[in-house]
Amino acid sequence: MKRTALTYAAVALAAAVIAVAAVVVADRSADADTTLESPPPEAGWGPRHGATEHVDWDSELAFQGCCDDSVEESDYSRDGGPAFRSYLRYGDERVADGPRAETHTARWDESRFGPGDTVYYGFSVYLVSTWEPDSSEDIVFQWHTEPEDCETDKPPSAFLSVQPEGMWRLRVNSDDDPCTTADSVEKTGFDLADAAPGQWHDFVFAFRWDSTDTGVVKVWHQTDLAPGWEQVLDTTGPNTFNDAEASGYLKWGLYKPAWNDGPTDVPSRVVFHDNIAFGAGFDAVDPSG
Incomplete structure (x- = not known):
């Protein structure tokens, strides 16, 4: 039986304040190195509870949407099913002070992250052909933060967003x-x-x-029509907040500020969205694997 967002208890969390960003175009590289040097043991490695986690409809998830069809289970998936289908219309009743149809992991302790953690994340996302x-x-x-x-x-x-000019950013x-x-956010x-x-x-x-400045972000991308991983970002610098505890978790779907x-x-x-995972290495979270 098809499950929808209203099958689960909705959690209304405060929406992120989205400001206009200064954009720096990432250097593209043919280097497909998929490793990230481990930080010192006391800083943590991978998810806080160690194991790779694959997200599915039986995971500890919550939903933010106005209607039965805001978030649905779908048989249209990357590898045979079931995937997350998110549907948002202009004029939908706002949830958590914004127009959104999203799934999140705020209740799932293993998904939490904070300063000092090093984690790989993998997922597949499909924009419909009529986009x-x-x-x-x-x-x-979103890698959301409380x-x-x-x-x-x-x-x-x-x-991660789709920009008006048709780029992933x-x-x-x-x-x-x-x-x-x-005013203090970089x-x-x-x-x-x-x-x-x-x-x-x-x-x-x-x-x-x-x-x-010890923060690191690396990103790899491919499509099912043009397989072959390309490293599209390798950068260092601050990438989160100076929090005393692990306050971050995952959100996916649609948010239209x-x-x-x-x-x-x-x-x-x-x-x-399909094949969402987080873990301690590239192969562990590879959404095409």
Whole structure:
């Protein structure tokens, strides 16, 4: 039987404050090195509980959507099923102060991350063939971050979006101040690859989470129509917040910030996610494997 978001208890978490980012185009490299040197043992390696975790409908998930069809289980998947289908329309009732149809892991302790953790993340995302360019971005994956006691709100540590010009872009937010404010967040953007619709896009992200210059982000990308991993980002620098505890978790689906202010060029969006995993190495989370 098909399961929908309303099958589960919805958790209304505060929406991220999304600011305009300064964009730095990522250097492309033919180097397909899929390793990331382990940090010292006391800093942690991989998920906080050690094992690789593969996300499915039986995982500890929660949902944010207005309607029965906001998030659904779908047989249309990367490798045979079942995948996550997210559907968002302009005018849908807002959830957590924003237009969204998302799934998240805030209840799943193993998914949590914080400064000092090094974790690989893999997933596949499909933009439907009828996907049309829009005047505003569509956020499809977030490494979300919760505010601490001295903070009122803060943006995700990172998020992946489809840009109006048709590119995948990674936005990274960071702050080494223990109490983050809207003015203290450092924002950087990296263009990754062409977000061509009508095909599965496979991603592997490797983060060494840190609010200082020791942070690392590596990204690899391929599609099911053009298999062959390409490393599209290898950068160092701050990539999260100076938090005392692991406050980060995963979110995926659709979030459309511009619809807070009015309509854009498109009235609705549909996206599919599959083979989401996090672990301590590239092969462990490879969504095509």
